[in-house]
Amino acid sequence: EAQVTQNPRYLITVTGKKLTVTCSQNMNHEYMSWYRQDPGLGLRQIYYSMNVEVTDKGDVPEGYKVSRKEKRNFPLILESPSPNQTSLYFCASSLEGGTGETQYFGPGTRLLVL
Amino acid sequence: ILNVEQSPQSLHVQEGDSTNFTCSFPSSNFYALHWYRWETAKSPEALFVMTLNGDEKKKGRISATLNTKEGYSYLYIKGSQPEDSATYLCAFIGSGNTGKLIFGQGTTLQVKP
Numbered sequence: 001e002a003q004v005t006q007n008p009r010y011l012i013t014v015t016g017k018k019l020t021v022t023c024s025q026n027m028n029h030e031y032m033s034w035y036r037q038d039p040g041l042g043l044r045q046i047y048y049s050m051n052v053e054v055t056d057k058g059d060v061p062e063g064y065k066v067s068r069k070e071k072r073n074f075p076l077i078l079e080s081p082s083p084n085q086t087s088l089y090f091c092a093s094s095l096e097g098g099t100g101e102t103q104y105f106g107p108g109t110r111l112l113v114l
Numbered sequence: 115i116l117n118v119e120q121s122p123q124s125l126h127v128q129e130g131d132s133t134n135f136t137c138s139f140p141s142s143n144f145y146a147l148h149w150y151r152w153e154t155a156k157s158p159e160a161l162f163v164m165t166l167n168g169d170e171k172k173k174g175r176i177s178a179t180l181n182t183k184e185g186y187s188y189l190y191i192k193g194s195q196p197e198d199s200a201t202y203l204c205a206f207i208g209s210g211n212t213g214k215l216i217f218g219q220g221t222t223l224q225v226k227p
Contacts, residue, residue, distance in 0.1 A: 031213065033213075033215070035217075040219070041219070042203070042217050042218060042219040042220055043158070043203065043205075043217040044217070045214060045215055045216075045217075048213045048214065049213075050213050056213060056214075058214060059214075059216070090157065090158070097212055097213040101163065102148060102160030102163050103148070103158075103160065103215075104160070105157035105158045105159070106157060107157055108157060
């Protein structure tokens, strides 16, 4: 089944404890992206990757890192999480970025930073 | 800072009503506009990708139009059903950076049986 998977789906952590949220797609998509969703603010793009080894900042990259060492995976790394990173996170992928291709979203990861 | 606005913020209609809402975006440097449907506790699902001025796309009872010169897109739902209840998101992609999506805040539709 073609899909985008994220793990974990739910996570409670404490301030400063490094964490990684994994994202994987099995559709051979070139483009992958991370978003966070906060009430009243809609979806905001954190980082995106047009292809392997190519990543770029979205609108809210502060406090996050990403890597794209292989096409199928695009992990989101929080080196030192803070409470303001409590949010719902979505990973998405598409065949290509910005060429009119729709994005397929993962199921979301709900993160609570205490 | 690019601004993408959706209106109204929320909408309550009766089953069978037709409805429409708006996505406004910068009229310069347009590349593409996406529409997504987002049900509670699920992930956003793609509805349409619109790239050409004057585009009109249709999927069942849902259709969308695009005016890139004036910077807006309309989403129409004909004969709303309770299962249409969801948040509808638009996302703008500019020609200056085609990897970057700017989402509107969404229109939340509630259809009462």
